Amino acid sequence: MLLKVMEMDDIFAEEILSWKYEAxxxxxxxxxxxxxxxxLLNHSYFVVVDDLDEIFGYFCMGESAQVPIGSIFGAYPAGYxxxxxGMNPIFTGQGRGHLFLTFILNHIQSQVGTVSLRLTVVAFNTRAIHLYEKHGFEMKKSFRHGDVLFITMVRE
Incomplete structure (x- = not known):
């Protein structure tokens, strides 16, 4: 499967906002x-499409990737x-996360060089946490917003 990055536009944004995931x-x-x-149109989001031009997922970089309340808990120190x-729900749970994340990480490296990366994940998403750990991310901080526990993971 070939993947490519495209600029986010109104059509992509509307489709992504219609996605529904299973509990x-x-x-x-x-x-x-x-x-x-x-x-989604703030220029920090990008769409990943497959060779059939179907949205495989999307990614964002910078402040858009942070959970706003996390700053209060010191979850986002500088240097990352x-x-x-976000993966299209029709492709989740099929072992395609490795391909997707590898593609995104390679794309980011080709655009900005080697940098320390950080991502935020909800603690119950053990499927994603396992994937991130396989890619060298380590748990760094956690914070709670209501009933939801968030974890930041970093790759130096």
């Missing part, structure tokens, strides 16, 4: 709103490039 991953479901579209990823 317990429905935590990641979004609701369509003008603000949500605006967020924050990344966030």
């Amino acid at each position: 317990p991953y429905d935590f990641y479901n979004n609701e369509y709103s003008v603000a949500a579209v605006r967020e 490039l924050d990344i966030g990823i």
